[in-house]
Amino acid sequence: MSELLTGQPGERRLFLGNEAIARGALEAGVALAACYPGTPSSEIGDRLYEVSRTGRLVFEYSTNEKVALEVAAGASAAGWRALASMKHVGVNVAADALMTLAYVGVKGGLVLVSADDPSLFSSQNEQDNRLYARFAGIPMLEPESPQEAKDMTLAAFVLSEELGLPVMLRTTTRVNHTRGVVTLGELASPPPPGRFLKDPFSLVMVPAVARQAHARLLVKLEQARARAEASPFNRLEGTGPLGVVASGVAAAYVADALLELGLKDKVTFLRLGFTHPLPEELIARFLSRVERVLVVEELEPYLEDSLKAIAQCRGLTLPIRGKGAGLFSRLYEFHPALVRRVLADVCQVDYGAPAPLPPAAELLGRPLPERPPILCPGCPHRAMYYAVKIALRDLGVEGIFPTDIGCYTLGLLPPLAMADYLICMGSSITTACGLSRASGQKVVAFIGDSTFFHGGLPGLANAVHNRHDLLLVILDNGTTAMTGHQPHPGVTLTPPDYPGQPVDLAAVVRALGVEQFWRVNPLKYKDTLAATKEAVQKDGVRVLLAQAPCPLYVARLKGKRPTARFQITGECGECRHCLDYLGCPAMHVREGEGRRQLLIDPELCAGCAFCVQLCDHIRPVKAK
Amino acid sequence: MTGVGGQGTLLASRVLGEAALAAGFTPLLSETHGMAQRGGVVTSTVILGDLKSPIISPGEADLVLAFEALEALRALEYCHARTLMLANTAVIPPYPVAVGQVSYPEVSAMLAVVARQVGGLLAFDAGALAREAGSPLAVNMVLLGALAATDTLPVSAADLQQVIRDKTNPRFVNANLSAFEMGAAAAREPAHWLRRPAA
Ligand SMILES: Cc1ncc(C[n+]2csc(CCOP(=O)(O)OP(=O)(O)O)c2C)c(N)n1
Ligand code: SF4
Numbered sequence A: 001m002s003e004l005l006t007g008q009p010g011e012r013r014l015f016l017g018n019e020a021i022a023r024g025a026l027e028a029g030v031a032l033a034a035c036y037p038g039t040p041s042s043e044i045g046d047r048l049y050e051v052s053r054t055g056r057l058v059f060e061y062s063t064n065e066k067v068a069l070e071v072a073a074g075a076s077a078a079g080w081r082a083l084a085s086m087k088h089v090g091v092n093v094a095a096d097a098l099m100t101l102a103y104v105g106v107k108g109g110l111v112l113v114s115a116d117d118p119s120l121f122s123s124q125n126e127q128d129n130r131l132y133a134r135f136a137g138i139p140m141l142e143p144e145s146p147q148e149a150k151d152m153t154l155a156a157f158v159l160s161e162e163l164g165l166p167v168m169l170r171t172t173t174r175v176n177h178t179r180g181v182v183t184l185g186e187l188a189s190p191p192p193p194g195r196f197l198k199d200p201f202s203l204v205m206v207p208a209v210a211r212q213a214h215a216r217l218l219v220k221l222e223q224a225r226a227r228a229e230a231s232p233f234n235r236l237e238g239t240g241p242l243g244v245v246a247s248g249v250a251a252a253y254v255a256d257a258l259l260e261l262g263l264k265d266k267v268t269f270l271r272l273g274f275t276h277p278l279p280e281e282l283i284a285r286f287l288s289r290v291e292r293v294l295v296v297e298e299l300e301p302y303l304e305d306s307l308k309a310i311a312q313c314r315g316l317t318l319p320i321r322g323k324g325a326g327l328f329s330r331l332y333e334f335h336p337a338l339v340r341r342v343l344a345d346v347c348q349v350d351y352g353a354p355a356p357l358p359p360a361a362e363l364l365g366r367p368l369p370e371r372p373p374i375l376c377p378g379c380p381h382r383a384m385y386y387a388v389k390i391a392l393r394d395l396g397v398e399g400i401f402p403t404d405i406g407c408y409t410l411g412l413l414p415p416l417a418m419a420d421y422l423i424c425m426g427s428s429i430t431t432a433c434g435l436s437r438a439s440g441q442k443v444v445a446f447i448g449d450s451t452f453f454h455g456g457l458p459g460l461a462n463a464v465h466n467r468h469d470l471l472l473v474i475l476d477n478g479t480t481a482m483t484g485h486q487p488h489p490g491v492t493l494t495p496p497d498y499p500g501q502p503v504d505l506a507a508v509v510r511a512l513g514v515e516q517f518w519r520v521n522p523l524k525y526k527d528t529l530a531a532t533k534e535a536v537q538k539d540g541v542r543v544l545l546a547q548a549p550c551p552l553y554v555a556r557l558k559g560k561r562p563t564a565r566f567q568i569t570g571e572c573g574e575c576r577h578c579l580d581y582l583g584c585p586a587m588h589v590r591e592g593e594g595r596r597q598l599l600i601d602p603e604l605c606a607g608c609a610f611c612v613q614l615c616d617h618i619r620p621v622k623a624k
Numbered sequence B: 001m002t003g004v005g006g007q008g009t010l011l012a013s014r015v016l017g018e019a020a021l022a023a024g025f026t027p028l029l030s031e032t033h034g035m036a037q038r039g040g041v042v043t044s045t046v047i048l049g050d051l052k053s054p055i056i057s058p059g060e061a062d063l064v065l066a067f068e069a070l071e072a073l074r075a076l077e078y079c080h081a082r083t084l085m086l087a088n089t090a091v092i093p094p095y096p097v098a099v100g101q102v103s104y105p106e107v108s109a110m111l112a113v114v115a116r117q118v119g120g121l122l123a124f125d126a127g128a129l130a131r132e133a134g135s136p137l138a139v140n141m142v143l144l145g146a147l148a149a150t151d152t153l154p155v156s157a158a159d160l161q162q163v164i165r166d167k168t169n170p171r172f173v174n175a176n177l178s179a180f181e182m183g184a185a186a187a188r189e190p191a192h193w194l195r196r197p198a199a
Helices: A016-029 A042-052 A065-077 A088-104 A130-136 A146-163 A207-230 A249-260 A280-289 A302-313 A336-347 A360-364 A379-397 A408-411 A427-439 A449-465 A505-511 A523-538 A549-559 A577-581 B009-022 B069-078 B107-117 B126-132 B139-150 B156-165 B170-187
Strands: A010-018 A031-035 A058-061 A081-086 A112-114 A169-173 A177-182 A235-237 A242-249 A268-270 A273-278 A290-298 A442-448 A472-476 A516-520 A541-547 A565-568 A587-592 A597-600 A620-622 B002-004 B028-030 B041-043 B045-047 B061-067 B084-088 B120-124 B194-197
Touching: A010 A016, A010 A146, A010 B009, A016 A042, A016 A112, A016 A146, A016 B009, A031 A042, A031 A290, A031 B028, A042 A081, A042 A088, A042 A207, A042 B194, A058 A065, A065 A081, A065 A088, A065 A112, A065 A577, A081 A146, A081 A408, A088 A112, A088 A207, A088 A235, A112 A516, A130 A169, A130 A249, A130 A273, A130 A302, A146 A169, A146 A207, A177 B009, A207 A273, A207 A280, A207 A360, A207 A587, A235 B061, A242 A249, A242 A302, A249 A290, A268 A280, A290 A302, A290 A336, A302 A587, A360 B069, A360 B107, A379 A408, A379 A442, A379 A472, A379 A523, A379 A577, A408 A442, A408 A449, A408 A472, A427 A442, A427 A449, A427 A472, A427 B084, A427 B156, A442 A449, A449 A472, A449 A505, A472 A505, A472 A523, A505 A516, A505 A541, A505 B107, A523 A541, A565 B084, A565 B156, A577 A587, A577 B126, A587 B028, B002 B107, B009 B041, B009 B139, B009 B156, B061 B069, B061 B139, B069 B084, B084 B107, B107 B120, B120 B170, B126 B170, B139 B170, B156 B170
Parallel strands: A031 A058, A031 A081, A081 A112, A112 A169, A242 A268, A242 A290, A442 A472, A472 A541, A516 A541, B061 B084, B084 B120
Antiparallel strands: A010 A177, A177 B028, A235 A268, A565 A620, A587 A597, B002 B041, B028 B045, B120 B194
16 A cells, blocks of 8 residues: 555654655545656655555546646546646646636646756756746745645645635755655545536636636735735744745755854744745735845745835835845755855854865865766667667768657767757757758657657647658657656556556557658667668658667566676777767776776676677676 | 665665654655666765754765765765765776776775765775675665664664664565674774774
8 A cells, every 4th residue: 555545643754745745635635636747746646646546536647747737627627626746847838727727716726736946956947936826826835844845735725725726836856855754644535526517707718708817816816915924834933133034945944054053033034935925914024123134045036026026115125135135046956054154144153164175086186987877778768879870870971869858868978979959848859840941951859758748749740741851769668767657648668557548659650640650679770770771861751669668667567687698708899889889888898908898797787689789799698 | 875876875864764763853854866866876865853954065964874985985075074984885887987988096095085084984895795695785774784883873773673674675674684784793893994983
C-alpha cells in the first residue's frame, strides 16, 4: 500500500514536500488529480498514481499541462475537488486555460500546483510564477516547508471552493524536494460521484458572458483579499524599527538568520504565505510600525514592488529595500548564509561566519575534473545520434540539429554534440521549419516520444501542411524517462497494472499526413544507418521513428540487470573512434607503457550490443 | 552527503533522517532529483536541531559523508576548519577522465589536501567493504556504520540499524546490516584516521 495512506492522525512522518502535497490533497478529499511530470513537481503525480490504484481517487498522467488543468477544471465543474500539478514552465502551456478559467470559476475546489525551479536545477528557465497569480487573478499560497505544504494544500481546496476560484499553490524546488516532519491529519473518505448543473450563461465564455465574468472575478478577488488579511499564513512576529518581509523558503532563511544573529526580538518580521491577493491592511499596519523595510524573496521583486505601491498609496515614504537596492539578486535561489549576511549588514551586527576555506582547486594546484551528467550505458538515444553523425559524415553534409527536452538533450555534450537549438517542449519541429526555410541548410530535428505527444503534434501538422523541409527523428524509448519514467499516451513501457490505453505513435505520424516514413531499432546499426542515409537525402517532411525501450527502466521493471557483457579483446585504443563518436560511459582508456588501452567496465556495460557492431575488437563474453 | 548518481546518497540521508525522527528530533533533509542523477554529482543534506532552512550554505557543514574520492575534495566547499569528513577512497572516474581528456588527481594527494583543512578526516575504501558485505551498492550503509561509530551524532547505531531493517529493500537487509558493521569497524581502525578531531 502507498505510504501516504498509512499512519494515524497526529503521527509525525518524514515526508518529501511533494508527498506532503499529495497527502494534503488526500486529507482534503481530492477526487481527481491530473498532471504532466516535470522536475521538481513529478513526485506529486507519482505518489497520487500509486494511491489511485486503490480506487481512492481518479488520477491521470495527462498529455500536457494544459490538458491536465482542463481535465481538472471539468471535474471541478461537476463538483469534485481536483488537483493539477506541473512544473513552472508547464503553467505556460496551461496559461491559455488558466487565464479564462479564473473568469469561469470553479465549483469543487481546484488547486493548481506550480513547482518553480530557482537556480534551474532541471529546467530551461527560472521564471517566477507568482506573477501568474496576479496576471490571472487567482489566489496564491506559498509554503516554506513540507508541513506548510500539506496545510496549505488542504487550505487551498477550502479557499477555492469558498471563493469559486482556482487557487495556486506555488512551491519551489527547496520545498518540493525537502524532506521534513509532517504531522498527519485525518484522511477524507472517497467522494461521491459528481454532478454537473447546467448554467451556460455563466459557464460558456462568449464575449457577453465573459464581460460579466471578468467583473465577477474582481469582486471575488476583493473577497479573497479579506481572507488574506485574516489568514494564519500571514503573520507578524517581533517588534523593532527594522521590518523584514519574506515568503516561501526565504522566510525560513530569515527566521534562522534572526535566531542566529540574536535579532529575533529586535526586528518586525512579516511572514507572508497567502501572497495573492496581498493583505494590504496588514502590510500597511506593518509599514506604519517600522522605519525601514528589507524584502527577502527569491527571483522577481513581487512583494517588493507591491509593498512600494501600497506605501505610495498610503503616503508612506520609508525606504523599502531588496532587489531594487541591489541587496539581493533576481537570479538563482538563496541560501541561509546569503540571507544572514545581508541581514547582518543591514542591522550592523557581527555576521560570525566561519572563515571560508581556500578553493579546492587552488589547494590541489590544478582544476578538479567535472562530472557532467551523461546518457546511460546502453541508451538507444546515443545509438541513434551515432547513426545520424555517421550518415552525415559519409554523405559530406553538415546538419543543423534543433532538439527538444528529455534525456536526449544530454546529446548536447561532446562527443555527441548533437544539439544546436532549443527553446521549450515541442520547439524542435517548429524551429526546424523556420531554420530550414530561412537557411536552406540540412535540418535534422530530434524529439522524444513523450514530448512529441506533449507539444509536437501541432508542429508536425504544420510542417506537412506548409510543405516544410526537415527530417524529424522521433526518439521513442516508450516512456518519459527524464522525469522518472512516467507513462504518456504513446507509452510502451508501463508501471504494473497501468490502465492507460496506448496510442500508436506511428499511426499518428502517418495520420498527420507524413508520407516519407522510416521505422528503425536504433540498436541495430546497419539498418539504422541505411534508413538514415536515405531519409537525410530526401526533401520535404520526413519522419524517422527510432524505437527501443529505455534500458534503465526495463531493468527497474524487471528488477534485474541484463546479463550479456562485452569486452575488448587484444590491443585497442589508438583510433579513438568510439570515444570520439559514441561516448558510452562504460568505455574508458587506460594509459600505460607508452600506449593507450581501451576497456569496457563490466559493472557499467548494459549489454546493449551496439558497439560490437562497430568494431572488431569488441567481443561478447559470458557474464559471471 | 555527496556522491555520484546511483550511489545511494538519498537513501543514506533518508535513513539518518528517519533515525533522527525516531530519536525525537525534527530533521530537515534536502535532496537532488532529476537531471544530475544520470551520472552527475548528487548531494543531499541533513539538518538536525531546530532550524527551518532546508539547505546548508558553503562553508557551513559540520559533517560530510563523501561517497567518492574526488567528490570528497569537491565537498571542501561545504567544509570549515572543524568539519568532520568521512570519505570513501574508491574512485568513480567522471566521463572526461574515462576518455582520457583529463587525468584523475592522485587520491592520496586529494585526501592530504582535505586532511590539512578540516577538523577530522576518516578515509577508507568503503566500496571494497560493501562488496565484501555482499552488496556493491551498500557504500552508503558502510559510511553510515562508520558515522555511528564516531559517536558524533545524537542518533545511536541501534536507531540507524532499526531504520535499515524497516526501510531498506528486504532482499538487501542482511547485506546492508553487515556493511554497516564493517563501516563501524573501519572507523575504529586508527590507520583510517588521516586526521583525528581535536577532543
Ligand atoms: C512545459 C514542460 N513540461 C515539462 C517539462 C519537464 N520535462 C522535461 S523533459 C520531459 C519529457 C521527456 O520525455 P521524452 O520526450 O519521452 O524523452 P526521454 O526523457 O524519455 O528521453 C519533461 C516532462 C518541461 N521541461 N517543460
Ligand atoms: S534513463 Fe533511459 S533514456 Fe534516459 S539516458 Fe538512461 S537509458 Fe537513456
